[in-house]
Amino acid sequence: MDYLTQPIDPASERDLSAGGLRLALVDTTDAAAFDGWIRADFRGFHGGRPKEEVLEEARGHLSGRRTTAVYDDAVPAREPVGTANSWIAPLTVPGGERVGSWAISSVTVAPTHRRRGIARALLGAELRTAHSLGVPLAILTVSESVIYGRWGFGPATSATAWTIDTKRVRWAGAETPGRLSFAEPEDYRETAERVLDRAMAGRAGEIGLEPYLAHRLVGPLKGDTDADRYRLVRYDSPSGEPEGFVSYTVKGDDDFTRHTVDVNYLAAATDEALAALWRYLLELDLVASVKVWTRGVDEPLPALVSDIRGAKVTAVEDHLWVRILDVPAALQARTYERDGSLVLDVADDLGLAGGRFRLTVVDGRAEVAATDDSADVTLPVGALGSVYLGHDAARALALAGRIRGDAAALDRLFRTAVPPRLSTWF
Ligand SMILES: CC(C)(COP(=O)(O)OP(=O)(O)OC[C@H]1O[C@@H](n2cnc3c(N)ncnc32)[C@H](O)[C@@H]1OP(=O)(O)O)[C@@H](O)C(=O)NCCC(=O)NCCS
Structure with missing residues (x-):
C-alpha cells in the first residue's frame, strides 16, 4: 500500500x-x-x-x-x-x-x-x-483531550503517572534473578529495538515503533537539554536473553542524599525484566524520589513496595485515541474473552464507518456482517473506539447517555481482563 x-x-x-x-x-x-x-x-x-x-x-x-x-x-x-x-x-x-x-x-x-x-x-x-x-483504524495521542472527539476518535487506553518515595518504601517483590548492566545507546540500540518490539507485541494498545520512536526511548535526541544526564541500564535474563531496559535522568537537590530520578522509559518484554528494573530504580542510593509517566492502569507497583502509599499515582489520563474506519475489519481482528452476539448500530458523522452490524463471537473469534435486525446497542463511532481495545469505558458512556441499549452486554463482550496500555507518545 x-x-x-x-x-x-x-x-x-x-x-x-x-x-x-x-x-x-x-x-x-x-x-x-x-x-x-x-x-x-x-x-x-x-x-x-x-x-x-x-x-x-x-x-x-x-x-x-x-x-x-x-x-x-x-x-x-x-x-x-x-x-x-x-x-x-x-x-x-x-x-x-x-x-x-x-x-x-x-x-x-x-x-x-x-x-x-x-x-x-x-x-x-x-x-x-x-x-x-x-x-481499518486511525490512532493518535493528544496534547488536549477536547480536540479529536469531533472526528470520531475515542479515548481507548488510560495512562498513569507515579511518584515513588524511595526513602519510604522497601522492595517487597520476589527475588530478581538476571543481570543488570549499564549500556551506551549507540551500542544497545539494535537490541533495544528487538526488546521494544517484543514488549509492544505482547500488550493490546501498544504500537510497533519506527526507529525514531524507539530511538527516543533508549537515549536522548539531538538538542535534548538533558542529553548528557541520560543513563541506560539493560536487563538480561539468567540465560543472557535481553528482555528489558530503563533509560532515566537523575537530578540533584540541596540535600545530596535526595536526588530525583525521572524515568524516560522502562521497557520490559517479560515480568522478570519488569520486576528487576523496578527493583533497580527503587533501590538506587542517594535518591529520594522516582517519577515515571505513561504506565498502565494495572502497573504492579503497589505489590512491589513495602508501603503501598509510598508509591502514588499522580495522574490518570486518557492516552491512546482510536478512530474506527472499518467496523467489520476492526472487530474481526481482535479476539474476545466471552462468546455472544450483539447488533451494533454505529453512527459516524463523517460517513466513513457507520451502519448496523451483527457481531457474533464463537470461541473468542468474531464474525461481523451488516444486518437489518433491530439494534441491541446504539453508539457513536468514537464510543466504539473507546471500548475496542478492552478498556473499561462502556458503563460510564452508557451513564452519560452516549451508549444506548444493552451496554452491559457490550461491556461483557469487549472488556478484557488485562486493560490495554500504550506506554509511549507518538
Ligand atoms: C489544535 C490545533 C491543531 C487546532 O487547529 P485549528 O486549525 O485552529 O482548528 P480548526 O479551526 O480546524 O477547528 C476545528 C474545530 O475544533 C475546535 N478546536 C480546535 N482546537 C481546539 C482546542 N484546542 N480546544 C477546543 N476546541 C478546539 C474548533 O473550535 C473547531 O470546532 P467546531 O468544529 O465546533 O467549529 C491548533 O490549535 C494547534 O496547533 N495547537 C497546538 C498544537 C496541538 O496541540 N496540536 C494537537 C496535537 S495532538
Missing part, C-alpha cells in the same frame, strides 16, 4: 483553497521544504528553534512518513501554517494480532492562522485517505 504517494484529499484541498490556503504533500527529499515543515512542527508545540543538527536528525527520522503541509502563499513566511504526518503502525489488539493502523502525529496550526478550519481539513484528509486505502 503506497500511502506515501497517495494523492492529497480533494475535499480538504477544495475547502482550504476557498479560504486562500494550499494543502500539499511535502517532498521529504527536498531539504529546504522539509526543514520549513519541521520548524513549523516544533513551533506548533512551543519547542525551541531547531539547530542544523536537530533538523538533520529529524529529516532522517521523519522522512518515511506521509508529510502534509498547509501553505498561505499570501504571506512571506517560509514555514507552512499547518502540519500533519501519518504512517502505518502495527497496533496490538486483544488476542495479539497487530493491525496496521493509520497513526497521525505532528498536527499543528500556526497561531496566526488558528480556528480557520485548518485542523479540520488536515484531519478530514488523513481519515478519508486512510479509509480509501482500506486501513
Whole structure:
C-alpha cells in the first residue's frame, strides 16, 4: 500500500483553497521544504528553534512518513501554517494480532492562522485517505483531550503517572534473578529495538515503533537539554536473553542524599525484566524520589513496595485515541474473552464507518456482517473506539447517555481482563 504517494484529499484541498490556503504533500527529499515543515512542527508545540543538527536528525527520522503541509502563499513566511504526518503502525489488539493502523502525529496550526478550519481539513484528509486505502483504524495521542472527539476518535487506553518515595518504601517483590548492566545507546540500540518490539507485541494498545520512536526511548535526541544526564541500564535474563531496559535522568537537590530520578522509559518484554528494573530504580542510593509517566492502569507497583502509599499515582489520563474506519475489519481482528452476539448500530458523522452490524463471537473469534435486525446497542463511532481495545469505558458512556441499549452486554463482550496500555507518545 503506497500511502506515501497517495494523492492529497480533494475535499480538504477544495475547502482550504476557498479560504486562500494550499494543502500539499511535502517532498521529504527536498531539504529546504522539509526543514520549513519541521520548524513549523516544533513551533506548533512551543519547542525551541531547531539547530542544523536537530533538523538533520529529524529529516532522517521523519522522512518515511506521509508529510502534509498547509501553505498561505499570501504571506512571506517560509514555514507552512499547518502540519500533519501519518504512517502505518502495527497496533496490538486483544488476542495479539497487530493491525496496521493509520497513526497521525505532528498536527499543528500556526497561531496566526488558528480556528480557520485548518485542523479540520488536515484531519478530514488523513481519515478519508486512510479509509480509501482500506486501513481499518486511525490512532493518535493528544496534547488536549477536547480536540479529536469531533472526528470520531475515542479515548481507548488510560495512562498513569507515579511518584515513588524511595526513602519510604522497601522492595517487597520476589527475588530478581538476571543481570543488570549499564549500556551506551549507540551500542544497545539494535537490541533495544528487538526488546521494544517484543514488549509492544505482547500488550493490546501498544504500537510497533519506527526507529525514531524507539530511538527516543533508549537515549536522548539531538538538542535534548538533558542529553548528557541520560543513563541506560539493560536487563538480561539468567540465560543472557535481553528482555528489558530503563533509560532515566537523575537530578540533584540541596540535600545530596535526595536526588530525583525521572524515568524516560522502562521497557520490559517479560515480568522478570519488569520486576528487576523496578527493583533497580527503587533501590538506587542517594535518591529520594522516582517519577515515571505513561504506565498502565494495572502497573504492579503497589505489590512491589513495602508501603503501598509510598508509591502514588499522580495522574490518570486518557492516552491512546482510536478512530474506527472499518467496523467489520476492526472487530474481526481482535479476539474476545466471552462468546455472544450483539447488533451494533454505529453512527459516524463523517460517513466513513457507520451502519448496523451483527457481531457474533464463537470461541473468542468474531464474525461481523451488516444486518437489518433491530439494534441491541446504539453508539457513536468514537464510543466504539473507546471500548475496542478492552478498556473499561462502556458503563460510564452508557451513564452519560452516549451508549444506548444493552451496554452491559457490550461491556461483557469487549472488556478484557488485562486493560490495554500504550506506554509511549507518538
Ligand atoms: C489544535 C490545533 C491543531 C487546532 O487547529 P485549528 O486549525 O485552529 O482548528 P480548526 O479551526 O480546524 O477547528 C476545528 C474545530 O475544533 C475546535 N478546536 C480546535 N482546537 C481546539 C482546542 N484546542 N480546544 C477546543 N476546541 C478546539 C474548533 O473550535 C473547531 O470546532 P467546531 O468544529 O465546533 O467549529 C491548533 O490549535 C494547534 O496547533 N495547537 C497546538 C498544537 C496541538 O496541540 N496540536 C494537537 C496535537 S495532538
